Amino acid sequence: MGFGELLIRSYDAEVDRLQVEDLERRCEVGPAQRVFLFTDTLGDPICRIRNSPMYIMLVAVLDNELVGVIQGTIKLVTLHKPPRDLAKMGYVLGLRVAPVHRRRGIGLKLVLKLEEWFNENDVDYTYMATEKDNQASVNLFTKVGYIKFRTPSILVNPVSKRMYHLSSTVEIEKLREEEAAAVYRRFMQSTELFPQDIDNILRNKLNLGTWVAYPRGESWDNLGSTNGQFPSSWAMLSAWNSGELFKLRLGKAPTSCFMYTKSCILMDKLLPSCFKLPDIPDFFHPFGLFFIYGLHQEGAASGKLMRTLCKFVHNLAIKSSKDCKVIVTEVGGGDSVRLHIPHWKLLSFPDDLWCIKALKCEDKPQNIYDLSKIPSLGTLFIDPREV
Numbered sequence: 001m002g003f004g005e006l007l008i009r010s011y012d013a014e015v016d017r018l019q020v021e022d023l024e025r026r027c028e029v030g031p032a033q034r035v036f037l038f039t040d041t042l043g044d045p046i047c048r049i050r051n052s053p054m055y056i057m058l059v060a061v062l063d064n065e066l067v068g069v070i071q072g073t074i075k076l077v078t079l080h081k082p083p084r085d086l087a088k089m090g091y092v093l094g095l096r097v098a099p100v101h102r103r104r105g106i107g108l109k110l111v112l113k114l115e116e117w118f119n120e121n122d123v124d125y126t127y128m129a130t131e132k133d134n135q136a137s138v139n140l141f142t143k144v145g146y147i148k149f150r151t152p153s154i155l156v157n158p159v160s161k162r163m164y165h166l167s168s169t170v171e172i173e174k175l176r177e178e179e180a181a182a183v184y185r186r187f188m189q190s191t192e193l194f195p196q197d198i199d200n201i202l203r204n205k206l207n208l209g210t211w212v213a214y215p216r217g218e219s220w221d222n223l224g225s226t227n228g229q230f231p232s233s234w235a236m237l238s239a240w241n242s243g244e245l246f247k248l249r250l251g252k253a254p255t256s257c258f259m260y261t262k263s264c265i266l267m268d269k270l271l272p273s274c275f276k277l278p279d280i281p282d283f284f285h286p287f288g289l290f291f292i293y294g295l296h297q298e299g300a301a302s303g304k305l306m307r308t309l310c311k312f313v314h315n316l317a318i319k320s321s322k323d324c325k326v327i328v329t330e331v332g333g334g335d336s337v338r339l340h341i342p343h344w345k346l347l348s349f350p351d352d353l354w355c356i357k358a359l360k361c362e363d364k365p366q367n368i369y370d371l372s373k374i375p376s377l378g379t380l381f382i383d384p385r386e387v
């Protein structure tokens with residue numbers, strides 16, 4: 001390689017924290033031509049993984065300088081492939097290599113070292129998410145055997161200063177954790193990547209709750225049980241306060257967007273309320289977010305019910321959070337629920353790319369199964385712990 005010996009070891013908060021934060025700042029990634037949002041981990045670089053059942057962060061050190069990082073988590077999820085519909089899944093995230101040390105194989109070594117940890121823990125498959133246009137990342141993961149798997153979209157809706165009006169024909173009810181878990185198991189158990197420890201997610205302190213919406217006049221009564229009668233149409237979702245873990249801030253927005261945002265803020269201050277422009281929050285200081293997940297709908301009128309639930313979460317953000325400025329969700333490429341989720345195209349990411357790899361071990365013959373044959377059901381369960 002032509003330089004000192006590279007050491008890859010586990011992250012040690014006391015020794016590495018400041019260097020990791022510095023590295024993160026130097027590696028900010030995002031598409032050049034459009035708006036994107038950066039993550040500020042509030043002095044805890046491991047915050048994005050610490051709610052997962054198993055996690056690790058590795059650092060690469062070269063001549064006492066921290067030059068790369070990678071994070072990984074493990075959990076048991078639904079994945080439709082013979083001989084069973086469950087898989088131990090490793091998730092790779094947060095790969096960063098310092099700009100001056102790139103193209104020397106450090107990124108590749110970090111990925112392979114993380115895979116050793118996955119293998120030690122009996123992981124069947126590992127997957128990662130990246131921007132479709134991040135050529136360095138796509139090439140690197142392809143080189144070590146990852147293949148294109150799913151193309152979900154990240155939808156972002158700003159929280160305005162005004163409450164949305166909620167239809168008086170819709171009833172909204174908060175579910176108890178046990179009931180929410182039972183309904184999820186009944187209706188989403190077979191959704192791709194459904195986490196088997198859903199109860200842990202629902203009882204996590206970051207979870208704000210699970211709500212259902214149905215036509216007023218009908219009833220929702222302990223419907224987690226198998227003999228429950230469901231309303232003619234209904235929708236459900238859960239909300240997670242990611243802003244407690246990390247903040248977002250606007251990245252290198254094109255000048256036009258910067259000017260638009262600034263002028264909207266100024267006009268908002270100057271104009272009388274009858275001439276107000278569409279509300280745009282001030283994105284120039286770090287802000288929090290709510291992540292909505294576990295979206296499910298049934299029945300002919302469920303689209304309107306889902307829209308109402310999204311508006312309800314928006315209003316909840318205004319009422320309960322000082323700094324939540326966006327509501328974020330991620331949906332599978334073919335998931336029709338996306339039609340009912342309010343979002344701004346300018347802030348959303350329609351081109352997320354997930355790649356997957358089977359970890360081939362001699363004692364795991366099922367992993368020889370051709371991954372490209374795993375049927376896509378269009379829907380995905382997005383785990384809020386991996387946002």
Ligand SMILES: CC(C)(COP(=O)(O)OP(=O)(O)OC[C@H]1O[C@@H](n2cnc3c(N)ncnc32)[C@H](O)[C@@H]1OP(=O)(O)O)[C@@H](O)C(=O)NCCC(=O)NCCS
Nearest residue numbers: 029095096097102103104105106107108130136137139140
């Ligand atoms: C992506 C990243 C981690 C790659 O790290 P790296 O140490 O430079 O990667 P490696 O040297 O191990 O490269 C391995 C292979 O990846 C591919 N690759 C890496 N950088 C590339 C680039 N800029 N353009 C095209 N292919 C690239 C190549 O196939 C390369 O093999 P080669 O050098 O033999 O051609 C680094 O560019 C980075 O930190 N980028 C910013 C953060 C980011 O995008 N992270 C990924 C998010 S999932």
